[in-house]
Amino acid sequence: METLTKGIGNMGGEFDNLHQILRVLYDEMMPLCGDMTSVAKGLAGLGALLYVAVRVWQSLAKAEPIDVYPMLRPFALGICIMFFPTLVLGSMNAILSPVVQGTHKMLESQTFDMNSYQEQKDKLEYEAMVRNPETAFLVSNEEFDKQLEELGWSPSDMATMAGMYIERGAYNMKKSIRDFFREVLELLFAAAALIIDTLRTFFLVVLSILGPIAFAISVWDGFHSTLSQWFCRYIQIYLWLPVSDLFSTILAKIQILMLQNDIEALQTDPNFSIEASNGVYITFLIIGIVGYFTIPTVAGWIINAGGGIGNYGRNIGTAAALGGSVAGAVGGNAAGRAGKLVKGAGSMAKSAAGKLFRRS
Known part of the structure; x- marks a missing residue:
């Protein structure tokens, strides 16, 4: 069990490194949006010319005074396009990054508590099996050798010895199979979080690089909603990570409560079933894997463009x-x-x- 815990810790460290690589990838891809500003400037300039010309012509045709304030919209969008990496992306990331940092701190605190409780449970589980004479030889090599030395060479002792070897081998095989499925599910659990983070980084990079084009298209009449939809999509996808951290925090808290109940049962109930506890934990991992893929839907509930219902x-x-x-x-x-x-x-x-x- 101790080896399994160390393996899980190493696997978690490797996945943390992959998440950090995705952060670096996003930062390194941001300068590429500057390559789109020249194209966006031309597209926005032509749209601004038509935008202003149509409104001036309408005012002149109706013999009305020209309202200058609505015509400032294309120029404001043009300024945003010119300074897109710093003015738009920098401002939005500066506003949203505290949310990511806050949820990540919550996750780190819960994960630390979960690891400490897991170590305590493993220790109590081992001690409970060692205290029981019927199961001590299954987990302790010293106890197994001691019981073998106490046996003689009579036919009944030989049968008892063979039964001990068979029972110990069956226990080790069962434990190995259970640990294998547990490691596979924990790998899938970590992979689900990595898939969400990878898709999030890809979508953010695409939205950031093509953001100036979206701003330029929104200058044209009939495409004004492009601007609000771009902001909505960017914020929604950016919030995938905080929602994922909140979901992981809730899962870690539930696991802490489960570990606390198991620890209390191991300390007070001599008939506590360890196998049932491991089965519940495996089922819990399956629920967590499925729940990770609901994160985009939950993030879409937080912000919605267009107003109304x-x-x-x-x-x-x-x-x-x-x-x-x-x-x-x-x-x-x-x-x-x-x-x-x-x-x-x-x-x-x-x-x-x-x-x-x-x-x-």
């Missing part, structure tokens, strides 16, 4: 209205059928009463 709310409202109309139609039909049944029942009762009256 958004497409999601509109879809819900449409579905609710449709459901209401369907329910109304169904209720109306049901009421109509009920009315017909009541009317039919009334006529039948009236007819039956008339027949009885005539018979009497």
Whole structure:
């Protein structure tokens, strides 16, 4: 168990190095957005010329005074394009980076506590098995050799000795298989976080390099929403990392609570099942792997461009209205059928009463 813990620590260190490489990659790719500024300047300049010309022509055609304030928009976007790496990206990263640093500190504190509790649990688990004479020889070579020395060479002792070898071999094989699946799931768990971070870095690099083009296109009439959508996408994808750290923090906190319960059970309950605890931990890893791929969806809930309730709310409202109309139609039909049944029942009762009256 101690070897497994060291292996997990080494694997976590390697993945931390890969995450750091992605940070360096993003910083080194940022100067490339300067190569797009020349193209964006020409595109924005032509759009600004048409933007101003159309509005001046409209004002002259309507014999109205020319409103200068709306015409400053293309020039403001042009300034943003000229100083895009520092003015736009630098400002946004400076505003959003404290969020990343805060969530990362939370994750580091929970991970440190989790590692300390894991070491304490491993130690108590080993001590609990050593204290039990029936399981001590499974984990302790000294206890195994001691019990072998106590046995003689009678047929019954030989059978007991063979059973000890078989039971110890079965325990080691079972432990090796369990540790193998545990290491595989922990590898997939770390790989899921790395996949999210890699996609995040790729999307941010693309948005940053092509950002000046998006700003230039937003100058043209009919493409004004491009600017708000670019900001929305950049902030959403940037928040993938803080959301991932928060998710990892929650998982680490849950694991700490599980470890605390296991430690308390190992200290007080002599019949505590260690195998059940390991099974719960493996199931917990599977849940964490699946949960990592919901991070982009959660980050999309934090910010939404366009205002209002958004497409999601509109879809819900449409579905609710449709459901209401369907329910109304169904209720109306049901009421109509009920009315017909009541009317039919009334006529039948009236007819039956008339027949009885005539018979009497």
